[in-house]
Amino acid sequence: MNLELPELPFAKEALEPHMSANTLDFHHGKHHRAYVVKGNELLADANTSADSLEELVKETAKTGGALFNNVGQHYNHSFFWNCLSASGGGAPSGDIAKKIDEAFGSYDKFKAEFIAGGMGQFGSGWVWLVSDGTTLKIAKSANAETPLTAGMTPILVCDVWEHAYYLDFQNRRPDFLSSFLDNLVNWDFANENLASA
Ligand code: MN3
Numbered sequence: 001m002n003l004e005l006p007e008l009p010f011a012k013e014a015l016e017p018h019m020s021a022n023t024l025d026f027h028h029g030k031h032h033r034a035y036v037v038k039g040n041e042l043l044a045d046a047n048t049s050a051d052s053l054e055e056l057v058k059e060t061a062k063t064g065g066a067l068f069n070n071v072g073q074h075y076n077h078s079f080f081w082n083c084l085s086a087s088g089g090g091a092p093s094g095d096i097a098k099k100i101d102e103a104f105g106s107y108d109k110f111k112a113e114f115i116a117g118g119m120g121q122f123g124s125g126w127v128w129l130v131s132d133g134t135t136l137k138i139a140k141s142a143n144a145e146t147p148l149t150a151g152m153t154p155i156l157v158c159d160v161w162e163h164a165y166y167l168d169f170q171n172r173r174p175d176f177l178s179s180f181l182d183n184l185v186n187w188d189f190a191n192e193n194l195a196s197a
Pocket of ligand 1: 163
């Protein structure tokens with residue numbers, strides 16, 4: 001099992017002005033790359049029978065430590081890039097729109113809960129929209145943790161580590177979270193994840 005840094009699913013400048021090429025140079029080119037490089041170093045000495053990244057995340061989460069931190073961050077970032085789109089943002093359509101209305105009452109209520117989740121994650125981490133198999137929920141995770149290990153199916157995520165937003169938004173995490181939902185969120189990817197949840 002070897003980790004591979006995925007190409008971004010959009011041009012580096014495509015998300016400007018909401019997420020700059022400079023942010024992506026650091027976030028994808030430096031931070032994510034470092035998790036992949038370190039994860040592969042540690043995997044070389046690890047005994048694993050996992051044959052998918054999801055299995056490897058679940059397996060390494062049982063012991064935690066540096067291997068899990070790098071594997072988890074690789075999984076979370078790979079998922080996050082797919083949650084971004086130059087033509088994204090705004091209220092959803094398709095099945096995800098219906099499920100959000102059922103679970104939260106309205107898109108505006110979902111939006112408020114998602115932003116509150118991201119703000120409520122003290123320090124570094126992630127805010128997620130997940131499916132528990134029946135309904136949708138907001139989940140938070142610290143550092144490299146992921147709701148995958150709690151049996152949830154990830155539908156969407158936003159990275160709330162400072163490295164995700166500091167160059168574009170400085171300390172304004174709520175503005176970054178609003179901008180993610182208003183300008184970037186890829187509902188097509190959310191609909192794909194919902195279909196397999
Ligand atoms: Mn990050």
